[in-house]
Amino acid sequence: MDERERLSERFEEHRPRLRAVAYRMLGSVSEADDAVQDSWLRFSRADTSDVENLGAWLTTVAARVCLNVLRSREQRREDPLDVSMPDPIIGSASVIDPERQALLADSVGLALLVVLETLSPAERLAFVLHDMFAVPFEEIAPMIERSPAAARQLASRARRRVQGQAPAPDPDLGRQRDVVDAFFAAARDGDFEALVAVLHPDVVLRSDGGLARARHTVVFTGARTVAEQAVTFGKLSPFARPALVNGTAGVVVAANGRPLSVMGFTVTGGQIVAIDVLSDPERLQRLDLTALDG
Numbered sequence: 001m002d003e004r005e006r007l008s009e010r011f012e013e014h015r016p017r018l019r020a021v022a023y024r025m026l027g028s029v030s031e032a033d034d035a036v037q038d039s040w041l042r043f044s045r046a047d048t049s050d051v052e053n054l055g056a057w058l059t060t061v062a063a064r065v066c067l068n069v070l071r072s073r074e075q076r077r078e079d080p081l082d083v084s085m086p087d088p089i090i091g092s093a094s095v096i097d098p099e100r101q102a103l104l105a106d107s108v109g110l111a112l113l114v115v116l117e118t119l120s121p122a123e124r125l126a127f128v129l130h131d132m133f134a135v136p137f138e139e140i141a142p143m144i145e146r147s148p149a150a151a152r153q154l155a156s157r158a159r160r161r162v163q164g165q166a167p168a169p170d171p172d173l174g175r176q177r178d179v180v181d182a183f184f185a186a187a188r189d190g191d192f193e194a195l196v197a198v199l200h201p202d203v204v205l206r207s208d209g210g211l212a213r214a215r216h217t218v219v220f221t222g223a224r225t226v227a228e229q230a231v232t233f234g235k236l237s238p239f240a241r242p243a244l245v246n247g248t249a250g251v252v253v254a255a256n257g258r259p260l261s262v263m264g265f266t267v268t269g270g271q272i273v274a275i276d277v278l279s280d281p282e283r284l285q286r287l288d289l290t291a292l293d294g
Contacts, residue, residue: 027086210280
């Protein structure tokens with residue numbers, strides 16, 4: 001085995017973790033893959049003979065690459081309030097795909113990723129690395145040119161926002177599915193009160209229609225307001241296919257083999273607290289929906 005093959009083999013051992021870090025940092029599958037590839041290039045050119053913990057070293061490299069992407073993205077964004085929907089990870093509702101499970105080992109729901117999109121680059125890095133991957137603040141601090149105490153404060157601020165805006169979904173996937181099925185049944189029947197009953201009073205509906213709209217993401221809040229919008233989903237019920245969307249109960253709406261939308265649901269305490277809809281035709285065409293064929 002030559003030196004490059006040996007390096008490649010060592011790197012591949014860490015690829016799943018690096019890809020998971022990058023996806024949580026960037027909310028984009030393609031950008032996450034680019035960040036991992038960039039990390040490989042840097043690793044292949046570096047002298048790592050003195051590196052004791054290669055996993056930690058590579059995580060730092062990947063995190064720095066992602067931080068640069070986030071900062072560049074923030075500079076380009078004209079309207080900081082217009083947050084586009086992260087890339088959903090689609091899985092079969094009945095078949096577990098190990099690769100997708102590795103990417104979503106802790107069920108990073110769309111609602112959580114949307115909240116992460118609202119954080120500053122430094123807050124996002126501190127929260128993702130510490131809370132999701134147990135990286136010590138002493139290692140995070142140099143990446144963002146802050147003290148460990150300041151890095152801890154950034155993660156704490158991000159954590160409060162996440163807990164307030166993206167509550168953890170019910171752990172019982174079957175219960176989640178029952179609630180989502182009840183939502184579509186009520187929408188199909190035009191039963192407004194049944195819709196309101198299955199929605200949390202402070203439910204949030206976010207829908208990203210892409211560049212065709214003046215604002216990418218349209219947001220509705222409150223059970224009755226969201227129920228009014230949901231009644232229009234009734235006509236889509238025959239085309240809704242159960243799926244796992246970022247590890248939680250969701251659906252892919254497709255007609256004649258063409259995806260029309262992906263809907264992710266966050267179910268907490270037996271009620272829907274968030275609905276995240278991606279209906280951007282261009283992005284839908286790029287999604288990997290092969291899991292639904294199984």
